[in-house]
Amino acid sequence: MGFLSNKIYRDDVKPGDHIYSWRQAYVYAHHGIYVGEGQVNHFTRGDGQETGTGTFLDKIIVSSSVNHGENPCPNCGDRSQLGGVISSCLDCFLAGGDLYVFEYSVSPAIFLAKPRGGVCTIASSDPPEEVIYRANFLLQNGFGVYNVFKNNCEDFAIYCKTGLLVANTDVGRSGQAATMVAAASVVLSSPLRFVAGFGSLAVAGCGMYCVGRLVSDIGMRWDVSKVPVERLVTDMNDLVGMESKPEDEKMESEPEDKKTT
Template sequence: MGLLSNKIGRDDLTPGDHIYSWRNAYIYAHHGIYAGEGKVIHFTRGAGQEIGTGTALDCILFSSSRSPLDTPCPRCGDQSRLDGVICSCLDCFLFGGDLYLFQYAVSPAFFLAKARGGTCTLAASDLPADVLHRASYLLQNGFGVYHIFKNNCEDFAIYCKTSLLVITSISVGRSGQAASFLAAASAIISSPLRFLTTSFTGLTAVGCGMYCVSRFVSDIGIRRDVAKVYVERLVSRSGIDVPEAAT
């Protein structure tokens, strides 16, 4: 594992690791917390769908996303109708994909070099025991309503690792994937610097620069609209409460 790839082997896993696997030809990744003994705790939108908008657009954008298995897993049973935080075996979590390890406390240079969002963060991870406690608690009590930009599987895993929650209602969540998508859109559409050049090279340079800056300032380890929140203070099932920060 290094700059080019976060891919790891199963023998390298330790309880409390934040892992992910790419879906839909690398369009997005599904994230979870490795709980040990071949089990993964992760957050899904429901009916076997790990991502989506909840609208008809899902049929176009995510036509090859996860679908229920014809034969239920002998270890997990039929989980196709479950939603929210669930526990699956590693094989069900990976769903035929490769295994990758999300990296924490990376340097700014390393973060920017990993241009694809959803693979690392500048934020530091808490101790494995704390990570597993949060994941297990949320498995029993829920993590609110799934939202592709504000409360998705990566947000769940990052919260378990850091206990950081966004404390404003106008921002996207902690997800690097969502931040990258919005950064790309901002670089293409919103940057006033695009009017300073008409050459393809110049536009590309401006777009890449805006993309990198937007990703960097949106990272959970940099942004200021976050606070540590005890897992016991989260409201189950009806969304996530953002009460007093942990001390």
């Protein structure tokens, strides 16, 4: 694995590794946890789609798994109609792409040297056995509702590796999402319009992009906490149950101080 690329050979992947493969000519990467014996646990929206949140990405990101059609994988069968956390063989997960490993405990300098987000983090990983336990627990119990910016495949893999959750869910743990937000901030930032000279504009824009990526990294954020996977699933189930209740039942279950405000 080189400085500029996290590409590895299949023989080098280890149980508990956070792996990914690029999709759509390097537009987006699909992430998962290698749990051993040729199997990968990964998070999808369903019907073979990685998105589905009404964003422009839905038009360019079309599939997270191979649609085998009439020739299903002898190991997995046709996974294209499944959603949520699923388990696939390594071939189905890669969907014809190359294999890359997500790096943990990198220095800020190495983090910023990577031009694309979603390939490494400053945060440290938990031991492999704990990572695999989380990945298998979520395979049985789910990881909530898929959202390309707030709760995607990279968010799933990072949580399995670290057990960290973000309190502010406007943008989740995903480095890919943080990169998009940082790039958009540079483009839309009004102060940059008043910077004199193209060179100064480029330097200022690069600085804002780097800072935006760095402060959004799971290893740098202040609004994160370690959450046991059992509690995560319980909280998600409680939230789903609350959202499915009629409005009058929701009011009855709220604390008295919220009812009177």
